[in-house]
Amino acid sequence: MVEVLSGPTGRGSYSGALLEVENLHVEFHTRQGVAKAVNGVTYSVNPGETLAVLGESGSGKSVTAQTIMGILDMPPGKVTGGEIRFRGVDILKLPEEQRRRIRGEGISMVFQDALSALNPVFPVGWQIAEMFRIHRGSSRSDAKKKAVELMDRVRIPGARDRVNDFPHQFSGGMRQRIMIAMAIALDPEILIADEPTTALDVTVQAQIMGLLADLQRDSNMGLILITHDLGVVADVADKIAVMYGGRIVETAPVHDLYRTPAHPYTKGLLESIPRVDLKGQELYAIKGMPPNLLEMPSGCAFHPRCPYRREDCATAVPPLYPISGTRGSACHYWREVVDGSR
Amino acid sequence: MAPAESILEVRDLVKHFPLTQGIVFKRQIGAIKAVDGVSFDLHRGETLGVVGESGCGKSTLAKVMMALERPTSGSVKVNGKDITKAKGAELKHMRRNIQMVMQDPYTSLNPRMTVGDIVGEPFEIHSEVLPKGGRRKRVQELLDVVGLNPDHINRYPHQFSGGQRQRIGIARGLALQPEVIICDEPVSALDVSIQAQVMNLLDRLQKEFNLAYIFIAHDLSVVRHISDRVAVMYLGKIVELGGDSQIYDRPSHPYTQALLSAVPVPNPEGREARERIILQGDPPSPANPPSGCRFRTRCWKAQDICAKEEPLLQIRPGTDHLSACHFAEALDVVHVQS
Numbered sequence: 052m053v054e055v056l057s058g059p060t061g062r063g064s065y066s067g068a069l070l071e072v073e074n075l076h077v078e079f080h081t082r083q084g085v086a087k088a089v090n091g092v093t094y095s096v097n098p099g100e101t102l103a104v105l106g107e108s109g110s111g112k113s114v115t116a117q118t119i120m121g122i123l124d125m126p127p128g129k130v131t132g133g134e135i136r137f138r139g140v141d142i143l144k145l146p147e148e149q150r151r152r153i154r155g156e157g158i159s160m161v162f163q164d165a166l167s168a169l170n171p172v173f174p175v176g177w178q179i180a181e182m183f184r185i186h187r188g189s190s191r192s193d194a195k196k197k198a199v200e201l202m203d204r205v206r207i208p209g210a211r212d213r214v215n216d217f218p219h220q221f222s223g224g225m226r227q228r229i230m231i232a233m234a235i236a237l238d239p240e241i242l243i244a245d246e247p248t249t250a251l252d253v254t255v256q257a258q259i260m261g262l263l264a265d266l267q268r269d270s271n272m273g274l275i276l277i278t279h280d281l282g283v284v285a286d287v288a289d290k291i292a293v294m295y296g297g298r299i300v301e302t303a304p305v306h307d308l309y310r311t312p313a314h315p316y317t318k319g320l321l322e323s324i325p326r327v328d329l330k331g332q333e334l335y336a337i338k339g340m341p342p343n344l345l346e347m348p349s350g351c352a353f354h355p356r357c358p359y360r361r362e363d364c365a366t367a368v369p370p371l372y373p374i375s376g377t378r379g380s381a382c383h384y385w386r387e388v389v390d391g392s393r
Numbered sequence: 394m395a396p397a398e399s400i401l402e403v404r405d406l407v408k409h410f411p412l413t414q415g416i417v418f419k420r421q422i423g424a425i426k427a428v429d430g431v432s433f434d435l436h437r438g439e440t441l442g443v444v445g446e447s448g449c450g451k452s453t454l455a456k457v458m459m460a461l462e463r464p465t466s467g468s469v470k471v472n473g474k475d476i477t478k479a480k481g482a483e484l485k486h487m488r489r490n491i492q493m494v495m496q497d498p499y500t501s502l503n504p505r506m507t508v509g510d511i512v513g514e515p516f517e518i519h520s521e522v523l524p525k526g527g528r529r530k531r532v533q534e535l536l537d538v539v540g541l542n543p544d545h546i547n548r549y550p551h552q553f554s555g556g557q558r559q560r561i562g563i564a565r566g567l568a569l570q571p572e573v574i575i576c577d578e579p580v581s582a583l584d585v586s587i588q589a590q591v592m593n594l595l596d597r598l599q600k601e602f603n604l605a606y607i608f609i610a611h612d613l614s615v616v617r618h619i620s621d622r623v624a625v626m627y628l629g630k631i632v633e634l635g636g637d638s639q640i641y642d643r644p645s646h647p648y649t650q651a652l653l654s655a656v657p658v659p660n661p662e663g664r665e666a667r668e669r670i671i672l673q674g675d676p677p678s679p680a681n682p683p684s685g686c687r688f689r690t691r692c693w694k695a696q697d698i699c700a701k702e703e704p705l706l707q708i709r710p711g712t713d714h715l716s717a718c719h720f721a722e723a724l725d726v727v728h729v730q731s
Binding site for chain 2: 208223224225254255256257258260279280281282283284285288305320321323324325326327328333334337340341
């Protein structure tokens with residue numbers, strides 16, 4: 052999967068995965084205590100590949116992404132362990148100057164809420180052009196020309212006329228396109244999309260997901276899609292990492308995960324969603340509620356809600372058991388989950 | 394379905410919000426046509442789902458039905474009496490019969506009131522329903538009905554999670570034993586695993602109390618799960634209305650077809666084969682809707698007649714339910730064709 056690329060960030064011929072997160076731990080020190088948001092997350096992305104990180108609010112999916120980007124507020128946030136390797140180099144150890152070069156050129160990010168992510172007092176063209184002015188030292192007129200090209204590329208109608216418009220003059224879908232234009236401006240190798248369509252209507256969501264897929268195909272980017280929507284994941288992902296309580300509880304290629312989930316949480320989620328193509332009877336509901344990060348349950352974080360729970364689940368933290376070369380499940384009893392006995 | 398008794402009759406409902414210019418001498422320069430001629434019936438004990446994109450007027454519709462906004466014209470009859478014309482004591486009395494569950498469980502509960510005060514507030518307003526002495530006990534019963542611990546009556550909203558807060562909102566809606574509950578996006582702020590709990594609760598309460606729901610949501614899968622009939626709205630009008638399988642398995646309006654085909658199905662099998670109707674652009678402004686059919690500017694079937702003649706909501710040849718399209722034609726877009 053790895054291709055030899057060359058470019059301004061010294062894209063060399065590293066032979067491992069493009070981006071590897073290994074055993075990452077992130078904590079937040081708050082007045083109420085220490086919130087362990089990320090507790091040993093490991094995943095990797097290759098060029099052209101789409102990794103979906105699936106999880107509910109508070110599962111640590113966005114914090115992991117923010118740590119990769121280096122935009123986590125520290126303090127209160129603190130990375131207490133692990134590595135994030137981009138082309139084999141641990142970027143957590145790099146000085147801020149070099150991280151800044153990676154941000155935008157190597158790895159860039161699209162945020163959920165485009166209205167609050169864009170600056171309301173600058174025209175959108177100016178904000179897109181900023182990428183070229185600051186990272187590439189382009190002149191104002193050159194940068195603006197490139198901004199128009201980018202707006203065309205993300206299919207904003209009448210880009211030339213709208214380049215001087217302000218964010219509030221655009222609709223939600225168009226604002227998200229502008230965010231995407233900024234993110235792909237410098238041709239990054241990895242694009243992190245954090246809930247890119249959650250705030251949008253379904254017809255617009257379909258447009259934006261289609262646009263992301265086309266851009267990925269054209270430039271062979273690795274895409275990390277962070278979402279809670281099992282439908283969106285089924286549509287675009289190659290592989291999936293399911294997060295719960297700051298840990299990855301299951302990782303699998305997309306078809307395997309939907310066919311035979313190997314973690315009780317994944318299985319419960321799949322059974323609890325209403326379907327547009329089926330009319331079911333009562334929905335299966337996972338009991339209880341997601342864990343409080345300040346008082347994590349002992350052992351497996353999911354055990355208080357788990358129908359497969361045994362005594363040792365409350366004491367022993369399950370590692371990510373390998374099921375096959377590409378799959379893993381952090382459940383002591385994953386075999387029972389796969390067999391379907393409850 | 395048997396010809397059930399209508400509990401709510403909405404006829405030609407119109408709500409325009411004026412757009413004004415000038416500060417001292419205000420003059421009207423136009424109107425936002427939020428709801429523009431909506432008619433439907435709601436039967437006792439059934440759920441009518443209302444779907445549509447943001448800005449299509451579904452929340453305004455809810456407000457007008459609750460008599461929180463006065464309509465520009467049209468009527469909303471609850472058990473035969475028009476709530477839009479009611480005033481004073483009569484309106485107050487009618488409101489007992491139609492209650493609402495709001496979208497955001499974080500802002501729709503007063504943080505300074507205890508759960509007991511919140512759920513008991515309807516009894517303060519409608520004090521004739523229940524004497525003071527019995528209220529606390531009744532509130533505890535209500536908490537029990539929605540699956541909360543009755544001992545938590547003295548807690549404050551911030552001590553509960555999102556799903557539990559939504560249950561508090563539902564308990565408040567149930568307090569006066571209404572016949573109709575309007576749910577405006579009741580689960581869209583909740584996590585997936587909590588969403589199922591709240592939907593099952595709504596299902597159970599409907600059976601227990603023979604409630605009729607108007608269920609407003611933008612999530613088509615959620616609406617399908619809970620609804621008996623579904624109305625699809627676009628720019629202030631109902632474009633298609635029918636039973637749940639009529640709408641989801643045999644949609645006949647191009648907008649409904651596009652909407653349904655855009656919903657991601659949580660099953661990766663055959664995802665390459667699934668055909669998508671991707672609409673271009675955004676919905677037009679409700680201040681200046683297109684002439685004739687409002688959907689024609691984004692429709693791939695549009696012809697000259699669509700700009701001239703507004704299609705009425707009626708049963709068209711070859712289809713089995715109401716559709717407002719000159720070229721209505723049933724087409725299954727949800728299931729993967731093999």
